[in-house]
Amino acid sequence: MSENKKNKVQTGPYKPTLILHGGAGRIAWENLPPALYKQYENSLLSYVTETRKLLDDGANALTAAVHAVALMEEDPLFNCGRGSVFTEKGTIEMEASVMVTSVRPEAGTSPAEVNGGIPPEAFQKRAASVILVTQTRHPIKLAEQVLIHTAEQVGGVSRHCQLSGIEIEETGFKEWGLERKSKEWFWTKKRWEEHLRGLRKADGGSKGVLLDISTADEGLGDGYALPSQGTVGCVCLDSWGNIVAATSTGGLTNKKPGRVGDTPTVGAGFWAESWAEPAPIHPGHQHQYSSLRVRDELLGIFKADLWNITSCIPFLNTILGLEEKPNAVPQHQRLLAHEKPQLAYTMQQPSLACPNDRAPQFGSGHLPKSRRRAIGISGTGNGDSFLRVAAARTVGALSRFQGRPLNESLPLVAGALGELQQSAGNRWGTGEGEGGMIAIELVDSRLEGEVVWDFNCGGMWRAFWDEERDEGKVMVFKEAYEDH
Template sequence: MTTTTSTSDKPPLPALFKPTLILHGGAGAIHRSTLPPDLYAQYHASLLKYLRSTRALLESGASALDAAVHAVSLMEDDPLFNCGRGSVFTAAGTIEMEASLMVCSVNPAHPFEVGIIKRGAGVMGLRNVRHPIQLAREVLVRSGRKDGRRHGGAGGGGGGEDEDDRGSMHSQLVGPYVEDVLARQWGLEFKPDEWFFTQRRWEEHLRGLRGEAETVTMSQGTVGCVCLDQGGGLAVATSTGGLTNKLPGRIGDTPTLGAGFWAEAWEEKGEEEVVRSGGEEMWYGRAEVGIEDRVKKGIWDMTLGDCLPGMVREGVDWMYGSLRSTEDEASWNHEAWSEKERLMAQKKRSRRAVAVSGTGNGDSFLRTAAARTACAISRFSTPNLSLAEAVAAVAGPRGELQRSAGDRWGLTGEGQGGIIGIEAELDESVTNGGELKQGKVVFDFNCGGLWRAWMEDIGDGKEVERVMVFKDEYK
């Protein structure tokens, strides 16, 4: 099996986080009665093997981008999964594959190869490139230069005329051009049609054309991986053959930003220190004066600072200056603060980052913009919800995906699916050499099963390998 470009020539990432990852191998109407022990054992063994391999790569200092592409490349070569070699067939008996990548970082100084802090790319309509995820990577990191060179390097800096080149900015590219021209120009590996043919998928295709129900269904086996590297970088990689007997040309959620995958990082507004000075309770280094404080704090809770980048905190002070009383003016005079008050009034600031990958009924993910919706719920809720809570609100039982199916729920497979993800937070005070931070693995699903593999933190610095498909253990 081939994997990703070697990372041995790249400088090691600064150690801020304990490497974290989770894989998924598909979700849908999977039930114990239709999942024989031998098939379960095959999925379990494959996912465990890929989990260990990817974990070792992260622990060696690889970036989340390299690790996520590595994991998905392995699954694209495994006929068990609906991607790469195990892709399902269209109604016309052809194979059309899709893949996507997105990166962000909780650490603004993270040296991602793409040269910018958040970027995603999707490729679709692929037929013969061996690893669609590796083509998605090339689209992500290649520059827009005619010579096809990458911009920057491991440090994202580059030099010379490439230094300000931030790429073509194309977020989605479809075959045949991206495969027949760009993939060949970039030296990706190709395989003939026979490589992608599997008897199992062909029989599923034929039964579907005849209108026969599947007794053992794993056709919704879209794969994905979310990784957090030791430098605080997050990457999500997703790959699929799509929906069994889909119409040729159908585009699903996997290569569509915000539907089947998403990653983003942001600076939390946080809460100000509450201090006491001369018997007065202070908020942000001044006396609490009532409604003005609550109004002003509410503005920032609603993220107007993000919507109106020209507006700074002093600007909000000015807008609501008429609410101040003359006797309170001294408490607003920053020059009158003592040094102790200045230090105590520093804002508690942190950065959060999230990345998610979805699997299931892709059209439902598209209709609900499921991946971005989950991340937005976590980011913009007041107070902030955890990513786990946000994912549950979208992909969990009675969540947004299920509700989107309406009266078709339970009849057609519409709305079924699951989401995996990782959430990370970095405090301004964290520096190299301290205790390593940990990311939080999350997942939820509303259907029979979700194949997933992850490292579970059990406390005291210990982790265990976990591979599951149902809510509880397979027996």
């Protein structure tokens, strides 16, 4: 057993895990030399390892996710914080967001010490984002503070989930002790050269999503490429069953000043929620539930005149479990009862790790035992495409309302030929519709979450924890970089 495993301290019943992303786009093996790949690998491996240790030491998911993203905001490799891209006017406008949920419904009303340290205010608000950030060293920390402060604590913040501009930044500096940095601190040579090259493009289109930029200052030579769609994100599950998605970006290279992307837009670039659903039926109980289904259908069919029928066929009282005949129902009420819609019984798609045994929806009082599922999602890519299809929320809706496991829902949006790609239409190949997502799903009874990701473009930087090896792992393509 590794020393890391020996020293783990778990304060709740669930096994912590996490996944990070560092951007997606037209990343190609020929444009990613080993030295540059190693830089990304070293950075992401360091961040995922450090954050996993926080979780293992008892940190809550909000603290851990914000910590991971703040580390990436310090790293010029990524399009966020100090590595943010420029607008067409040569300015920097950053965005960040956080969203929380818990597989335990009581988390939103419990004291912080009960739900793993996340303040109850965070669950009440669920999501928060900041836009047009220009001076805050860590935009993700500003989003975190907006999430956890209520009207009683800071009058100007109220219960708002989305705030922009210098006023919220000033609140961060004066009320919450966040660090202010000059515009020069955010300037990097690579992003500035990318900005200038983009301006020189005659068509001004999205061909600049992946640009050749100088990397001579890092000893890598000229002509290598970095993806400007380098939005970063982290999804964390802590030992208390809390899931948090945190995302930060500088936006698109040479975007219009004032442009708002998917990163601060709830449901587009990020999402987190939990819900109750019928638990899967054990094969040995299938006959029992089938009988209940027939029973409820009969009750629906005969609900108005059932007592007249059972007076002729008394043994139906026993079969259907009916009580003694009540007082007579007036004729007009019985006619109205006939007009009410009947219940629909549908077999939904299989849920997580339970193929072909999804429980049908029974009538009132006959639901099988329920369970809770929770998900957290963070996206990266062409933000306008994410906005058009409400990408992250669409993934969540597929899981919640169709009963699909997250590893089925996410590829339907972010995978090859998914909703994002389809939204690009004949502009596919220009950068539109490109992107990827990372996510975690937890079922309350399983105690371990499932890490999920997919993307429809050349590559997506991601780092996650390999539970079998008990170590961090970094990938950019579908297969290992070394396999190319």
